[in-house]
Amino acid sequence: MKYLTFAAATFGASAALAQTPVLTVYTYDSFTSDWGPGPVIEKAFEEVCACDLNLVGMGDGAALLARLRLEGARSDADVVMGLDTSLIAAAKETGLFAETPVEAAYDLPVAWNDPVFVPYDWGYFAFVHNKDFEAPTDFRALAESDASIIIQDPRSSTPGLGLLMWVKSAYGDEASAIWEGLADNVVTVTKGWSEAYGLFLEGESDMVLSYTTSPAYHLIAEDDDSKTTASFTEGHYMQIEVLGRLAGSDTPDLAAQFMEFMVSDAAQSALPTTNWMYPAVTPDGGLPDGFDTLTTPEKALLTPAEEVPAIREEALAEWLNALSQ
């Protein structure tokens, strides 16, 4: 594509093509896949922006940030989409992000007033299980039961880190005792979400750490209503996915336009059934059929972004200690 543009500019064959601005957005792999939101978002945005939207997928949220730190100010990215609240503090520390003018009426369980990052979707972490399985109703009951669970490594995946923050925000100083109780329930700890969910579907455990929205996928895409999530009385930790624009972007206006677009109805209505998360702003048409069957936690837990790094250190040490016995 780059070469095409170059050739066009050189020979003056098509001034219009040469002037088509390109907006480069770094995001995670599953966003850009054929079944992810990528294709829908790209088509809808290109219809309104007179630009070429270049969605670049790379690993997950953590990999995204590592990539950005590697590239530093030289990055080609104009916008980064797919970080979550656990990574915001680290992302800001890079000094690569610019403030955003976007304001929207978010339908999040928490108030949002971050000047840099814009939320585009969110979900609750939860343990997914088959309906015929009698799930415990809190972490203590889970620890005492002989229910088997598969979780992700907090050192390599965002859901794994989310679980760490979940236990920590629900139990504080008692978190390490909870983890010691959970140790014998953990069948295995996987590198990422895919491996864990795959193992669960293979029948390797009673429950797997995922999202309250996961059963919606099985229900809507596969017409399978056998999956549900356990409702925990201490509340459920949230993952809010955000996007931000880079200070070094050479098309700052286009970047801002894309961020506005991501919280507009066109983008928001596509997210529930492509990214399988709740939209940050409820679309005019409401949520798709099937989302009403999902477990809604009574309490939403979330650690403020700036407090995450310190708590993560402590929680990780407790987790390592409890699970390496």
Added chain:
Amino acid sequence: MAQRIVPIGSRAGIGAAGLTLALILAALVAVLLRAEAGSGLAPSDWAAIRFTVHQALWSAGLSVLLALPVARALARRRFVGRGALVTLLGAPFILPVIVAVFGLLTVFGRNGWMNDLLAALGLPGVSVYGFHGVVLAHVFFNLPLATRLLLQGWQTIPAERFRLAAQLRLTPWAVFQAIERPMLLQMVPGIFVLIFVICLTSFAVALTLGGGPRATTVELAIYQAFRFDFDLGRAAMLSVVQLVLAGGLALAALRFVPQISVGGGLDRVRQRWDANRAAQRLLDGAWITSAAAFLLLPLCAVVLRGLGGLALMPVSVWEAAGISIAVAGLSICVMLALALPMSGWIASRRGGGMEAIGLLGLSASPLMIGTGWFLLINPVADPFDFALAVTVIVNAMMALPFALRTMVPPMRDTIQVYGRLAATLDLRGFGFWRIVLLPRLRSQIGFAAGLTGALSMGDLGVITLFANPDRVTLPLQMYRLMGAYQMEAAAGAALLLLVLSLAVFWICDRGGRLRAEA
């Protein structure tokens, strides 16, 4: 030992070895230069190092120990389908980890066939998670490699020796002592080290079956340091630990391996007069059958699951498959360009220590190499444009030690046996390569090329760091399918991956052994 006459030059070999070293060290230096001072190894890093060494010792030991009777049985039995079985037995090693793990779970998992069988017999079930799960998976991966390499060792023994032993009416034990033991002494240490290093750098296996922090490997600690903490200093230090552990051990082991070469002879079918008794046949049959069951059942599971998903695969999977085939082909070319001169150089030296340079390619963390080259390329060009090039080079380097382990011993023998003859005929350099070395090493070269192609086909290392949406390899596409809940389609992609890996291996391996088996 008589004075060796070496009919090939060493410049190309030194050049290839130097290039390999430079590619790795440049990456390491690039990471170190970007690292901030002051970060040391945490206690958890030391625990990771201990666990890594511990499981690697067990895995390598068991793999080699079990491979001995299996390879011996295969070496002295002829039966219908033996060739196909030998090729299929190579399959687990070249299987992408995630595919193999699912295959293993179908057999040994909680709902697996094994537990169904045990339950039907009224026995308690087994769990494949934790330490023994990691060792089980590693044996599954490496037993075929050890078997295959040992089998090649047996095939280097001239048939005349067994004929002579039979004429002397040596007992089976005496045959073993006189003929097989020297070959094993030459082969086993190198094979053990090779597998030890493979298990040392194991990453995905330990993560999926290990069961958590108890089973953290050094490679995971490197991954964590790069990806979550972005602590380049700690990542570099752990990479050095891994390099020193694996490279150092390789050096030490190769130094003390006795240099034994078998004499020249006519390559006839090896008839084994010492192993004709019924009990021996029965025992060999039992070893071959159990090894085949252990290795092939999980593969059957992958095939059964994948068949249903084939129809569900989108076009992008086929495109990714095309890219993976191209990457595999290029990796084979790069590997041969490095391995042939290098093994020629190593084989003409007296000591074998230089082979350790080849092992560096395996012991170096792919994540470290990838990150290092990213840092080197980034200031001057767009690393995206080099994604496939770096993947090809790293894949070739990962396969280099396998190629060297396979090619060096026969090359050493060939040089020793034909060196003088070639010298009298004034056959040197390229001519010696073309007329003597390459024809005699055909089967080894084919095997090495097949291994490289297959490993490269299933590799999911560097590409994740450089991933470019337009150039996705098949394993990465399979991961994306899983990430998008497309488990059926992912199973289909896994089957395609299995078929392609096996096909590349089979074509190269077969090509090398064509009319060369006699």
